[in-house]
Amino acid sequence: MSPNLPVLVGVVPLFHVQSMTMSQGYRIERIMGSRWSQATQPTVKTIAIEAILIGPDRLLVKKALEAMALTSRALVAAAAPLLAVSGIPVVSGMTISLDMQITDLRITHSTTKREALDVSISLQHVPRSNLSALVGEAADLALAVATAAATAAPPPSPVPRSPGPPL
Known part of the structure; x- marks a missing residue:
């Protein structure tokens, strides 16, 4: 059994990530005077993370996420010099994405989960320089190669499958 590796924002x-979605693609433009279309430039890469914060430190994690989302004017002023150099890295088993910025942070507390907070985070890629964009892509490529080299197919289940009763 493998350890529970967190998604780092x-x-x-974030130890209890329920889902993570990454979107990227290309902008398609129609060629003037023609019926043909062409991919002209990449669209902005976005990452959406749904997680649950549990345990006694859940409010500290919430505050750390709020600080990264720059939810107050004082935080924006204090972080402005750092944001000119680097964005927020997101590291997971799916991607290593540098220079991300939180565009939406939603925290939900409900009566059904009194000791937990549901968190929804949307991030957008905001490259600071061509060098940081290249380093981020190289790190993401290295993750993909290392995962492909290190991962073997899971062993077959020792319990044989059999058809159940008809419904």
Whole structure:
């Protein structure tokens, strides 16, 4: 059994990620005076993370996420010099994405989960320089190669499958 590896959003580890979606593609433009279309430029890469914060430190993790989302004017002013150099890295088993910025942070507390907070985070890629964009792509490629080399097919289940009763 493998350990529960967190998704890192900046320095904040999210141990109970329910889903993670990454979107990227190309902008399609019609060629003037023609019926043909062409991919002209990449669209912005976005990442959406749905997670649950549990345990006694859930409010500290919430505050750390709020600080990265720059939810107050004081935080924006304090972080402005750092944001000119680097964005928020997102590191998971699916991607290593540098220079991300939180565009939406939604935290939900409900009576059905009194000791937990549901968190929804949307991030957008905001490259600071061509060098940081290249480093991020190289790190993402290295993750893909290492995962492909290290991962073997899971062993077959020892319990044989049999058809159940008809419904």
